[in-house]
Amino acid sequence: MSTGDVRRPSGGKLTKAVAADIRKPKDEVDEAGPRDDDANGGADSKPTSSGATSTATGSRAAGSKSAGSRATPAKATPAKATPGKRSPAKAAPAKAAPTKAAGSKAAASKTTASKTAASKTSPATEDAETAPSKTEPAKASAIKTSGAAKSGAPTRPATKARPGGRPPVKGAGGRGRRPVAPVKVHSERNWGPIALFVGAGVAAILIIGFAAIQLYRQSHQPTWQEKAAGIDGLVDYYKTDPQVVGQKEHAAGILTYKMNPPVAGNHNGRWQNCMGDVYTSEVAKEHAVHSLEHGAVWIAYRPDLPANEIETLASKVRDKEFMLMSPYPGLDKPISLQAWGYQLKVDRADDGRIDQFIDALRKNATLEPQAGCSGGITDATGKPMDLPNPPAPGS
Amino acid sequence: MLLVALGFVAGLLTGRPSWPAEASAEAGFARDMSEHHGQAVEMAMIAYQKATLEEIRTVAGDIAITQQGQIGVMQTWLKTWGLGPNSSRAPMSWMPDGEAALDGNRMPGMATREEVGKLRSATGKEVDILFCQYMHRHHLGGIHMVDGVLKVTARPEVRELAEAMKRNQGFEVDLLEKILTSLGAKPLV
Numbered sequence: 001m002s003t004g005d006v007r008r009p010s011g012g013k014l015t016k017a018v019a020a021d022i023r024k025p026k027d028e029v030d031e032a033g034p035r036d037d038d039a040n041g042g043a044d045s046k047p048t049s050s051g052a053t054s055t056a057t058g059s060r061a062a063g064s065k066s067a068g069s070r071a072t073p074a075k076a077t078p079a080k081a082t083p084g085k086r087s088p089a090k091a092a093p094a095k096a097a098p099t100k101a102a103g104s105k106a107a108a109s110k111t112t113a114s115k116t117a118a119s120k121t122s123p124a125t126e127d128a129e130t131a132p133s134k135t136e137p138a139k140a141s142a143i144k145t146s147g148a149a150k151s152g153a154p155t156r157p158a159t160k161a162r163p164g165g166r167p168p169v170k171g172a173g174g175r176g177r178r179p180v181a182p183v184k185v186h187s188e189r190n191w192g193p194i195a196l197f198v199g200a201g202v203a204a205i206l207i208i209g210f211a212a213i214q215l216y217r218q219s220h221q222p223t224w225q226e227k228a229a230g231i232d233g234l235v236d237y238y239k240t241d242p243q244v245v246g247q248k249e250h251a252a253g254i255l256t257y258k259m260n261p262p263v264a265g266n267h268n269g270r271w272q273n274c275m276g277d278v279y280t281s282e283v284a285k286e287h288a289v290h291s292l293e294h295g296a297v298w299i300a301y302r303p304d305l306p307a308n309e310i311e312t313l314a315s316k317v318r319d320k321e322f323m324l325m326s327p328y329p330g331l332d333k334p335i336s337l338q339a340w341g342y343q344l345k346v347d348r349a350d351d352g353r354i355d356q357f358i359d360a361l362r363k364n365a366t367l368e369p370q371a372g373c374s375g376g377i378t379d380a381t382g383k384p385m386d387l388p389n390p391p392a393p394g395s
Numbered sequence: 396m397l398l399v400a401l402g403f404v405a406g407l408l409t410g411r412p413s414w415p416a417e418a419s420a421e422a423g424f425a426r427d428m429s430e431h432h433g434q435a436v437e438m439a440m441i442a443y444q445k446a447t448l449e450e451i452r453t454v455a456g457d458i459a460i461t462q463q464g465q466i467g468v469m470q471t472w473l474k475t476w477g478l479g480p481n482s483s484r485a486p487m488s489w490m491p492d493g494e495a496a497l498d499g500n501r502m503p504g505m506a507t508r509e510e511v512g513k514l515r516s517a518t519g520k521e522v523d524i525l526f527c528q529y530m531h532r533h534h535l536g537g538i539h540m541v542d543g544v545l546k547v548t549a550r551p552e553v554r555e556l557a558e559a560m561k562r563n564q565g566f567e568v569d570l571l572e573k574i575l576t577s578l579g580a581k582p583l584v
């Protein structure tokens with residue numbers, strides 16, 4: 001039977017099936033028909049308990065018919081077939097508001113709910129029995145009404161007096177009913193626009209936050225000194241021997257150096273050509289140190305380094321400005337890298353710190369930022385080549 | 396709250412101009428072209444000292460001074476942009492198909508160490524011919540890189556310098572070809 005039938009009760013009994021059909025879903029408001037004190041289930045204004053409705057059918061059905069006229073809000077007491085139902089029912093109005101909110105949904109899913117309720121009904125027989133008063137098939141009609149989410153106002157003009165002769169709980173005028181807050185048809189709050197606004201706001205904040213973080217990161221790159229300080233095993237002579245690092249006069253002839261290989265100090269007036277030159281014989285320290293002053297990285301290797309490792313180093317140096325490499329007899333480690341004031345000794349050409357050293361210190365460690373690496377000495381004899389007195393033009 | 400966030404970021408953004416990033420084409424161009432120029436200066440300085448033809452010594456000096464100055468401009472850009480002179484990326488990676496134009500570490504048109512050594516140890520007319528051939532090839536490679544950055548940058552200072560490079564070096568390419576012909580030699584490319 002259609003629920004419509006229930007609404008406009010024909011006056012006949014509601015069959016169990018019908019009651020089940022129109023039984024309200026759980027979340028519908030329990031009308032708390034205050035008035036009803038249908039001890040036996042107040043066919044009339046009792047809010048329908050979906051659970052027990054079917055059993056209460058009999059008289060209930062009758063009651064429900066008239067109840068149909070009651071424009072009571074849908075009851076939201078699903079199978080709460082518990083004895084103490086009544087009280088909760090009474091308290092229902094308080095719950096009415098929230099449940100009413102659900103009411104619209106409930107209305108929508110009424111059919112489903114009622115079907116579900118129907119299935120609950122059978123097994124819940126005992127429940128129904130225990131709470132006869134709770135269940136009101138009549139409520140089914142009330143449910144319908146409540147679907148409209150009307151407050152206590154009667155929605156059913158088709159109110160008919162119930163066979164039971166009880167005054168409708170809800171009554172056309174809703175008299176006697178506990179006042180129930182009016183409820184909008186569609187839930188009490190329209191979440192749509194709010195969700196949209198919040199979503200847009202969150203997205204905007206995320207985008208702005210991301211941009212701000214990127215900007216911050218970009219303007220706070222580590223300095224080359226910080227990068228160098230992060231290289232494990234790097235010796236920073238600015239810290240350990242600043243006096244040596246501060247020496248940078250030009251001097252002719254063979255000079256002595258504290259570190260081996262040297263990283264700073266007085267040096268020859270001519271630098272060693274450092275345009276990615278891969279020297280295969282020993283380079284003069286006095287020229288190499290001047291190259292360091294110009295910002296070159298000098299890779300010195302022990303002459304017994306395997307050929308493939310020499311080639312690995314050469315691939316990092318060859319044709320690359322501000323780089324030079326040379327064999328260094330007597331090196332205490334296989335490979336030693338120098339920049340002005342910095343040194344790193346490693347055992348293998350595939351040591352990752354080699355690239356880190358170059359990335360941090362090439363050109364950065366210079367004392368003369370605008371100086372170049374071309375025009376230097378290209379001989380590699382291990383001895384400084386002192387300037388002759390002024391070189392003839394074109395010579 | 397949103398307005399506060401917006402205002403904060405607007406402040407951040409307006410507090411400084413927008414600089415090219417670490418991996419930008421402008422940064423790549425500045426780093427790579429500085430290196431490319433460095434070799435032009437190396438060869439030009441050799442020719443300035445040793446070429447026989449005065450015309451060659453003059454253009455060599457011009458090249459050395461101009462390109463060394465341009466290196467200074469590009470290095471200053473990098474400093475202003477808060478970027479370092481080094482990159483872990485391969486040279487030319489800022490240019491589409493740029494890496495395909497590489498030969499080892501050498502950018503388009505760059506001479507090998509052996510060739511530069513050959514120029515350095517040459518004498519007489521050989522210096523003239525080798526310099527014109529190497530520098531002619533070097534300029535064409537440089538112009539290729541300049542074209543690459545002009546395709547992708549809108550920054551006025553970068554465009555201005557790139558266009559100046561293209562103008563100067565284009566003129567010098569014609570001049571070097573002319574001199575080579577007069578020397579009875581041919582360009583390499």
